[in-house]
Amino acid sequence: MSLAYAILAVLADHDCSGYDLAKQFDGSVGYFWAATHQQIYRELGRLEELGWVKSDRIEQSDRPNKNLFAITALGQQEMVKWISEPTKPTRHKEDLLIKLFAGGLVPAEQLVRVLQRERERHLQQLKTYQAIEVKHFPSPETLPHPHRCQYLTLRQGIRNEQSWLAWCDEAIPCLEKQ
Amino acid sequence: MSLAYAILAVLADHDCSGYDLAKQFDGSVGYFWAATHQQIYRELGRLEELGWVKSDRIEQSDRPNKNLFAITALGQQEMVKWISEPTKPTRHKEDLLIKLFAGGLVPAEQLVRVLQRERERHLQQLKTYQAIEVKHFPSPETLPHPHRCQYLTLRQGIRNEQSWLAWCDEAIPCLEKQ
């Protein structure tokens, strides 16, 4: 169900084709809700049936035609309703922690290598986020409400990556000095 | 596929019935890999077919009989192999961040209430983790390798909750002073 709201959240910001949405889910929203284009097209069909979004066929001469989707008044209403409903606790899924949990099966050095790879990934992701912060949110104090909200989602991403890095820097020495 | 490895990770630590596993997935491993008992029973069936686990029927007079599952040598081998394979990046799914992303649709005060509820949840989860830390890992320096690994998964959980709390404490005032 949440995918529907993730799509609405993007459309609340600006109209999109399915293709545009898929790209957004490959960055920005995709950082906290992943979806493939197949999921998106299916969900858009459902949302249109429900009347939460509507589409307009845009004829293009230079490119393939496209369906431009927009959120409807009903869709906005449903989004607002959902925001106030209790938020479902996230069910975390971290392959890395499964590996660590079973880490007793392999030598510490091997785990250290696994963690170093992970550390590198989080470092790159942090850099990506920080580049977005510098480029798109140079003065957060002056942001209007809607953009301030989006800025805060980015801040969460940044803090999350920093937290992973700090943990890696605790875990790697801990495994090394055995 | 990862569910299989999550089950193996638990069985690598100690033999379990399906029921025991389901309870573990309701705490400990469940903190980073959620699964219901139905998923677990189905997966155990598959794993037994593959020969990665084996089961023994335990007849009990006071309670229902149970199947006690144990990891096989092949299962251990597969687990070790998987640990060294590249770790799939986690696809995050955070309902809360969808809500914030679309936060422009509702007044800031309403979002603040949503965040305060979330903050409370993370605070409770942190307390749960810290209680486990105090009770089960009073002196982490002296832990043998396998338990040290499990301890580090707990440390990740703690840091993650702390990071969410710190973010809430940034986001709430940011929304309030508009």
Add this chain to the structure above:
DNA sequence: CAGAGCATGTAAGAGGTTACATGATTAC
């Protein structure tokens, strides 16, 4: 003229959720 990007889709299969079902024992 090859490859990347635009734009949309089908189909099959794996993974996950929810509801229903059974039946015994133990604790209050």
Add this chain to the structure above:
DNA sequence: GTAATCATGTAACCTCTTACATGCTCTG
């Protein structure tokens, strides 16, 4: 005697992933 715990399962349904498919335009 009512609820919780132990213990295992079926069935239906929804969601997600992966692979395959088409065809056009623009860029180098």
